[in-house]
């Protein structure tokens with residue numbers, strides 16, 4: 001009997017209450033969220049109402065596309081009530097609901113992807129003494145639900161999923177972990193009870209709740225009702241999908257609220273694009289470009305995410321088929337009657353109406369950016385700083401649009417020492433110049449230190465710095481811009497003779513003089529180089545490495561090496577400067593001191609490698625040779 005009771009007891013414990021610790025990082029994050037984000041606590045209500053609205057969207061879609069759960073749109077609602085005696089605030093919806101697994105997944109883990117970035121960002125921000133920005137981070141990182149703990153000492157979530165008969169209750173104090181137990185609930189949906197902290201009792205006040213709801217959730221599609229005892233429910237918001245309304249009736253504050261409500265950003269949108277199109281295609285778009293990068297912009301698998309509606313019914317929360325990946329920073333809503341509700345996620349990709357809408361929207365975004373570039377330089381500078389690097393992906397992903405994207409792209413100009421458009425570069429070009437000269441490099445500083453620039457400075461030719469890794473990739477797709485070829489100054493033989501004729505003769509004379517030295521150095525370096533040549537371009541440096549004409553650009557090769565450890569790359573050409581003192585002296589000893597010549601050849605080669613950001617061929621030998629030369633020089 002004892003055993004039986006024990007077993008039964010164990011069974012009951014196991015069935016009824018499952019105490020679980022939060023996932024490793026969740027506790028840490030919660031702590032930061034709750035303790036560091038002190039201002040604007042009221043946004044917790046926006047987050048919970050938005051979650052309810054999402055759940056209602058999902059149920060509405062299910063009801064319209066399947067037979068098992070029929071419910072009228074006007075029956076879908078959110079209800080809020082407060083109880084001053086028990087110190088609770090309750091938010092209830094009859095949306096899709098959650099089963100046990102959903103509860104664990106959705107509320108037990110935090111920021112499913114990008115946790116590390118999330119933590120870093122939060123910690124950075126909580127150290128700084130800023131106010132509103134940090135709070136909004138909550139919404140930005142998709143941990144909206146947890147904001148409830150800013151005002152609650154305990155949160156209870158009772159939920160029943162559509163199609164289930166049983167419900168579950170999730171309870172947590174937001175510190176130690178959570179418990180899940182079986183519960184009863186008469187209809188599908190979710191009920192969240194917040195046990196409000198003593199210090200936050202303003203959130204039990206009806207007026208305050210009404211004010212916050214109107215402030216953040218006025219343009220939700222569903223009504224938010226306040227239940228006050230036996231009285232008739234009072235509707236707190238306008239409950240009209242904002243994108244269906246006329247532009248002229250919407251204030252910028254209202255756009256801004258909606259922008260935050262859908263989690264598109266956390267300050268003000270940089271650009272708002274609201275259009276109604278009617279004709280062969282009919283659709284409405286309300287799209288935003290945020291004023292700064294979302295945290296996940298550079299994650300490998302991030303796609304563009306747009307909310308897709310069909311006549312105000314949500315089809316997809318994160319449709320990847322509306323805007324291309326290189327416009328993934330654009331957020332918002334597209335509503336169209338041309339796409340059937342029953343279309344599956346997989347079929348969306350091949351939907352011809354959607355493809356046309358997608359094309360039109362790409363153009364619209366590009367046109368808007370072009371307008372901004374011409375009319376509002378400052379705004380465009382902000383935009384390019386945040387998203388230019390992503391836009392450039394479009395140059396190779398969207399072949400048809402590459403010229404249009406290049407037209408609005410900015411690059412650093414050596415001569416003007418600022419970011420310029422290619423059209424500005426063209427205006428500065430020498431009348432004889434046919435090409436756009438660039439140097440691809442890891443960063444601006446390295447580009448600036450490159451010996452390849454010397455001759456361009458001397459001849460007053462401008463060179464663009466391509467310092468984003470993406471640059472080498474789009475360059476392989478776009479060889480030219482408006483008839484001008486992109487030419488790497490680290491590659492092959494660039495003929496600059498047209499730009500300064502009188503120097504040419506002298507250089508030729510010198511070249512002849514060092515022919516034999518060149519040959520000897522080539523013998524010494526052997527397979528490490530493809531060739532050794534006398535340079536006609538170097539001014540102040542003794543030597544530099546040049547990629548062979550047919551080979552890969554130096555920077556491209558470096559990127560390949562990072563991605564593939566076994567990638568060797570091609571040996572490069574060592575160019576030496578006949579007019580440089582060191583070379584002249586070497587020329588003098590070339591037949592007398594073989595050892596010194598050999599060491600010098602290697603030192604020159606290693607120097608040239610290091611200027612490109614690479615390591616010497618053999619570090620310990622490099623050190624020995626350098627010490628030896630220093631010893632000689634200091635004698």
Ligand code: ADP
Pocket residue numbers: 047051052055093095096097098106107141142143144145146190
């Ligand atoms: P997000 O809304 O950005 O996904 P949240 O932290 O606000 O992040 O919510 C986490 C998840 O919990 C939601 O994605 C959803 O799956 C689930 N959830 C939260 N509230 C509800 C609700 N009222 N009804 C159904 N699911 C909900």
Ligand code: MG
Pocket residue numbers: 047050051142144145
């Ligand atoms: Mg949410």
